[in-house]
Amino acid sequence: MLKRKRRTSPLDDARTCILSAKDKPGCVEKFIDCYKGRGVYASEPIEAGAFILEYRGELLSMEKCHSRHYSDIESTFLFDFEWQKRHWCIDASKEDGSLGRLVNDNHKSPNCVMKKITVNNRPHLCLFAVKQIETGDEIEYNYGDSKWPWRGKVAVGPDIVAAVQTTTPYPDQTSQDYSKRDGVKQVAVSPDRVAAVQTTTPYPDHSTLNSLVSMK
Numbered sequence: 001m002l003k004r005k006r007r008t009s010p011l012d013d014a015r016t017c018i019l020s021a022k023d024k025p026g027c028v029e030k031f032i033d034c035y036k037g038r039g040v041y042a043s044e045p046i047e048a049g050a051f052i053l054e055y056r057g058e059l060l061s062m063e064k065c066h067s068r069h070y071s072d073i074e075s076t077f078l079f080d081f082e083w084q085k086r087h088w089c090i091d092a093s094k095e096d097g098s099l100g101r102l103v104n105d106n107h108k109s110p111n112c113v114m115k116k117i118t119v120n121n122r123p124h125l126c127l128f129a130v131k132q133i134e135t136g137d138e139i140e141y142n143y144g145d146s147k148w149p150w151r152g153k154v155a156v157g158p159d160i161v162a163a164v165q166t167t168t169p170y171p172d173q174t175s176q177d178y179s180k181r182d183g184v185k186q187v188a189v190s191p192d193r194v195a196a197v198q199t200t201t202p203y204p205d206h207s208t209l210n211s212l213v214s215m216k
């Protein structure tokens, strides 16, 4: 009798990618517009539950993270979480070519979720699909409950964004040169925006996301 080949579990898949320090094939980076910047898109169908990408970066203790000085843009690439009863941060502010750091926020209908997994006694943050994802779909997860400024805006055209909420003034990013900022291709972040998302930490608080995805 023919033995059926066992499929790799999503967790094993994630472990393999983590150990190889390479992104899993199946996703590509795309420039969306000068407001949202880049995003990550599925280049093949991804089934619900599958491992997608690691949010790769430098693992820092919270103390170390606090001691560093990040620009507003860099601070949007910090992801804090709890592990072994201590607070940690993945600093993905360095442009290292990895895709996990480029995944954008969607708090209404995200197609993946961030989970914490431990490999070789170190924590890693990984995105897993929560629904079937089709080729060409943008990969998106929920950044958490912070008042992210873009959540009050609605896209009305490929490059035009209309403000539907005016509680936080936000610079007109359509008029800025996307490619010249900070030497990285990132959307400028206004100080107002950082103030709006600050809670207990001096940078955007991803910790709310942790409870959301039960990263205990």
Ligand SMILES: C[S@@+](CC[C@H](N)C(=O)[O-])C[C@H]1O[C@@H](n2cnc3c(N)ncnc32)[C@H](O)[C@@H]1O
Residues within 6 Å of the ligand: 035, 036, 037, 038, 039, 076, 077, 101, 102, 103, 104, 105, 106, 150, 185, 186, 187, 188, 189
């Ligand atoms: C971790 S980075 C994601 C990658 C980023 N788009 C880039 O091009 O580098 C987070 C930044 O992406 C942008 N962003 C993420 N989700 C967004 C959304 N739903 N709408 C508009 N901008 C978003 C914001 O500028 C945010 O500070």
